[in-house]
Amino acid sequence: MSEVLLQATGLRLAFGGVKAADGIDLGVMKGEFLAIIGPNGAGKTTFINMTTGYLRPNAGEISYEGQRITGMSPRAIVKRGIARSFQLPQLFLEHTVEQNVALAVASRDGIWSPLTPLLRPGYRDEARDLLERFGLTGIAETRADALNEGARKLADIAMAVALKPRLLLMDEPTSGVAASEKMDVVETLARVLRDAKVTAVFVEHDMDVVERFADRVAVWSQGRIAALGPPGEVLSDPAVQREVIGIERHA
Amino acid sequence: MRKIEPLLAILLAGAMIAAAIAAPWLRFVLTIALAKGIAVMGILLLLRAGQVSFGHALYIAFGAYTVAFLAPRFGDAMILLPLAAVGAGALGLVIGLFVTRYRQIFFGMLNLAMSMVFYSLLEKLYAITKGSDGIRVEIMPVAGQALDRITYEWTIFGIALGLAFVLGLLLRLYLASPMGEALAGIKTRETRLEFMGVPARGVLLSAYVMSAVLGGIGGALIAMTSRHVTPLLAYWTSSGELVFIAILGGAGGVLGPFLGAAGYELVRVYAAASFADAWQMILGAVLLLVILFAPGGLWGMAARAIGGRGR
Known part of the structure; x- marks a missing residue:
């Protein structure tokens, strides 16, 4: 260190x-x-x-x-x-938690792919894995504007x-x-x-x-x-x- | 809801074809509705980013005048349509570089200002544009085939329907893509995009150019259908009409613009025929009812009837 x-x-x-x-x-x-x-x-x-x-x-x-x-x-x-x-x-309030994280994952590639879905297997799997590690799997499908402050x-x-x-x-x-x-x-x-x-x-x-x-x-x-x-x-x-x-x- | 959207699109297309066969005069109305629906998809794109353009009739007028100016030289619909689309896209890029620096009311009003500048040019440059007299567009060959009037009208109707289908499908894919979702992110958390390494202005600019292309295609189809273009196509009321249709149809799905455009044109035609002095009032009342009782527009109503969400 x-x-x-x-x-x-x-x-x-x-x-x-x-x-x-x-x-x-x-x-x-x-x-x-x-x-x-x-x-x-x-x-x-x-x-x-x-x-x-x-x-x-x-x-x-x-x-x-x-x-x-x-x-x-x-x-x-x-x-x-x-x-x-x-x-x-x-957070992107009108998106689900999973979409929020998947968008962050996708942004590493530059997001300039206009015709393939955001929730394609690669991005979705990585987002789900991350949500699991953060203990957020249960609210993956919840819209961000419906979450409590801690979540x-x-x-x-x-x-x-x-x-x-x-x-x-x-x-x-x-x-x-x-x-x-x-x-x-x-x-x-x-x-x-x-x-x-x-x-x-x-x-x-x-x-x-x-x-x-x-x-x-x-x-x-x-x-x-x-x-x-x-x-x-x-x-x-x-x-x-x-x-x-x-x-x-x-x- | 997304899963049955293609099925609903096929049903709507089938209903339009059946109506055009049953009542030939409706062919004109529905072709115009399809052309406006294509242009309103561009408004829907910007609405996804939380932005409203009060000047998108500019691109309709640009597409229409492209056809009117170039028809004598490249007299084929299959050449003029892409030219109108590319020209409108190029104009959208130039104007978009400026207007996408702004948001909300400033974005809306700057677009309005641009469209009114274009309207004034069309009005004043009489030697080139024929001013408020406008320019007549003759029946033109399609893919090298000279057509009689009835076949030509059916062909343009078919092209409009085909383009609506293909462009609607592409828009649907785009809205679900990282780029489309980033566009929706501008509405709620633009700053976050920047801290994710995503250029929010670039995302909005690309959507703006796409919306201009859609406006150009819609305008070209309107010129080929009405066969007469005037500066009124760029007037602010025409831009307001596009926003009206977008609200009427609902911004939740790509079918919204077409439901809105068909509803708008039909109400307008029937209201004008039945109440010549009061058709605007009837349109206004319809919009008021939609805003009060169906904020998701016709698409939202359809979605609720089927048991889904508007988006």
Whole structure:
């Protein structure tokens, strides 16, 4: 786990007077699960948006596998092997869960085949296999707009995994998931990602999830990284406990 | 529902042929309905992406004028039809590169603006277009065969029916393909497509070009059937008519445009004959009833009657 997969250097981005990124330096190691924690408005989602091409930093650079990706379009970045899931799941609401995932599978081939069905054996089998691994087989035929929030979250992540990324960025993957199901969901997710050898960066508010699944934790505060290290070390830091975890437990 | 769609298409085609034999004057009405149905399939494509064009009569007019202009030079329907389709597709590509940058009301109104520019050109460039007098289209050979009027009308009816069948089948395949499903994805989550590496604008542009081709084919068939083209083909009311037919027929399946077009033309003909001063009001009332009581259109009603869903 010593090879740097993603390197952010000196990232800065301001919205008016608000500094969403104020000199972010972060290296993501190949194969690790890196959790990003911090209060709302600290710039966590902004980091994901900059890494995936949705936002362009005012200054600084992001490189992936040694290649500069700063300012590239989301499409170009996906093609390089970086996928993301969303805080608010972005599913195709009038499609079934199976169609959503199959479309993500098909998108790897460019989707430019106008006369062969989406649910052809190759795409459908892969989509069904993925849904099974995520425990979503029972709702494969359900339209996305009829799902509960937890199922939407998982389907959203399943779509991102269907792209076969080497790096997956997840924005609050457990928000909206019932507390009783949270650990099972993350367990499933971690197993799928480790099996697929996917490096993961995830924004998370649940410290139990972070402690159990993250290899390292980055603490975000006012657009900066306030602390970075193994969960046991970072989460026991009194300053982090006071300024971040304390706030989070009351958020 | 999808499984019995081809069977319903065959039944509808059979009913059209039987009606055209039983009442020869209906042959003209039904050929126009088929031509408009083909053009409305283009509207259906854009509706799948959640976009409504209020200017697609532009492509009907372009197809029709292509036939009118080129008939003296390439006087064969089998040459003019592909020329109209390719020409409309090329025009659709040029305009589409611009209008597909926009969505919703902006998309609709920009299309309307384009069609009205074309309408004005047809009206004002009298030396070329004969202005509002229009251009007469003579009966033309089909595949090298010179035909008398009755045989010609039957032949164009047959071509329209055959094209409706083939194009409907191709559209059906397209809508179920990754490309067609991505097009439907634009309606609900365009951003997601981009984060899947799919160029949403490219998907919409390709659908737009296809819709222009369908409009061009429909226009060419209208010119060959009515044998007279005027700028009114591009007027905004003609574009509104296409949207009207799409709503009347329903956007749930490829049969919708043809059910809508046949229903529209028949109501219009009978209403105009029976209530000369009030036929628009009758059409408006029919549309109102469909929107209120059958939001899935005639196709949705048929689907419910058979026990399926509109889509």
